[in-house]
Amino acid sequence: MNANISRLAESVSRVIVGKQDTIVKLIAALLCEGHVLLEDVPGVGKTQLITALSRSIGGKFNRIQLTPDIMPSDIAGFTMLDSAKGEFVYRDGAVMCNFLLADEINRASPKVQSALLEAMEERQISLDGVTHKLPRPFLVMATQNPVETYGTFHLPEAQMDRFFMKLSMGYPTVQEEIMILGRTERYNPIANISEPVMNVNDVAAMQEEVKRIMVTDDVKAYIVNLVASTRQDRNVVLGISPRGSIALFKASRAFAYIYDRQYVTPDDVKHVAVSVLAHRIILSPQGKTAFGTGEAYIENLLRTCQVPAMIR
Incomplete structure (x- = not known):
C-alpha cells in the first residue's frame, strides 16, 4: 500500500475498529474528488468515520443534521446587510468546509437536497450574483437509514447517480465490538488522533497523482x-x-x-x-x-x- 495512504488509513483505524475495506474506499472517493452515500442503521460509527478522516488530514469538518425544516440557506449560506459597513456580506453555510457529514439526507426536503447536490457537483455557491468557491479537498458523506421510511423524502435516481460511491459499514463482529467497548471505556476514541498525519495540500497533490x-x-x-x-x-x-x-x-x-x-x-x-x-x-x-x-x-x-x- 502507498506509504501516505497507509498512514492515513492507520490513523482512521485508531478510531474505527475493523472496516478496513470501507476506510480504503472512502479514501479512494476522496482521491477522486467524489462524494459518498453511506446507507446504514444508526450507531455503527458513520459520524466517527468522517470525523476521524478529517482529524487525520487536519481539514475543517462540519456536520449538519438534516430534518424537514432545514432551509437551503443552512446548506449554502446567505447574504445579509452589515450595518457597520453598509454593505451585504456572505455568511458561510454548512458546505464551506473540507469534510461535510450530511446526516440523514433523505429527511431533508427535495429543495434542500438539490441545494446540497448542486454544491457537490459544482463545488461552488452562487448567491446574489456572487460565486463563492468551496475549499479543496471537499468531501460530502451523506447518510441515510435503510430501514426507517416514515417522514423521509426518497432520493431520486438522478440524485443517487451523483454520488460517487455508496458504502455500508454494517455491524461489527463480536471481537470487533469487544474492542470498541475497550476503546470507549474511558474516553472518546477520537482522542486517539492527537495530530494530523497529512494536510489538505498533501491530499490535493495525491489527487493529481491519481490522474x-x-x-x-x-x-x-x-x-x-x-x-x-x-x-x-x-x-x-x-x-x-x-x-x-x-x-x-x-x-x-x-x-x-x-x-x-x-x-x-x-x-x-x-x-x-x-x-x-x-x-x-x-x-x-x-x-x-x-x-x-x-x-x-x-x-x-x-x-x-x-x-x-x-x-x-
Missing part, C-alpha cells in the same frame, strides 16, 4: 462492457449512464494508486465496481426476483463479463 495512473485500452473496454451490459438487460429498468463508467474509471485508478501501482488491473475494477455501480441501477420485477438487490446483480455481472488478460 497520472495508466489505464490500458483493454481495461477501458472492460469498464465500458460492464456498464453497457446493464443497458440491454431485461433484469434492469434503468441502466448505468456514462457518469457511472467515468466514476468506475476514476475509482479503479485511485485503487491502483492506493496499492502503489502505476497501472490499473481488472481486479482494481472488480474491487470497486459494486460500490460505484450498484446504486445507479433500477432492477425490473424480474431482476428483483432473480437477484434481490443491485449489489447482487453487479456481483453476478462481474462473474459473467469477460475479463481482459493483462500483458506487462
Whole structure:
C-alpha cells in the first residue's frame, strides 16, 4: 500500500475498529474528488468515520443534521446587510468546509437536497450574483437509514447517480465490538488522533497523482462492457449512464494508486465496481426476483463479463 495512504488509513483505524475495506474506499472517493452515500442503521460509527478522516488530514469538518425544516440557506449560506459597513456580506453555510457529514439526507426536503447536490457537483455557491468557491479537498458523506421510511423524502435516481460511491459499514463482529467497548471505556476514541498525519495540500497533490495512473485500452473496454451490459438487460429498468463508467474509471485508478501501482488491473475494477455501480441501477420485477438487490446483480455481472488478460 502507498506509504501516505497507509498512514492515513492507520490513523482512521485508531478510531474505527475493523472496516478496513470501507476506510480504503472512502479514501479512494476522496482521491477522486467524489462524494459518498453511506446507507446504514444508526450507531455503527458513520459520524466517527468522517470525523476521524478529517482529524487525520487536519481539514475543517462540519456536520449538519438534516430534518424537514432545514432551509437551503443552512446548506449554502446567505447574504445579509452589515450595518457597520453598509454593505451585504456572505455568511458561510454548512458546505464551506473540507469534510461535510450530511446526516440523514433523505429527511431533508427535495429543495434542500438539490441545494446540497448542486454544491457537490459544482463545488461552488452562487448567491446574489456572487460565486463563492468551496475549499479543496471537499468531501460530502451523506447518510441515510435503510430501514426507517416514515417522514423521509426518497432520493431520486438522478440524485443517487451523483454520488460517487455508496458504502455500508454494517455491524461489527463480536471481537470487533469487544474492542470498541475497550476503546470507549474511558474516553472518546477520537482522542486517539492527537495530530494530523497529512494536510489538505498533501491530499490535493495525491489527487493529481491519481490522474497520472495508466489505464490500458483493454481495461477501458472492460469498464465500458460492464456498464453497457446493464443497458440491454431485461433484469434492469434503468441502466448505468456514462457518469457511472467515468466514476468506475476514476475509482479503479485511485485503487491502483492506493496499492502503489502505476497501472490499473481488472481486479482494481472488480474491487470497486459494486460500490460505484450498484446504486445507479433500477432492477425490473424480474431482476428483483432473480437477484434481490443491485449489489447482487453487479456481483453476478462481474462473474459473467469477460475479463481482459493483462500483458506487462
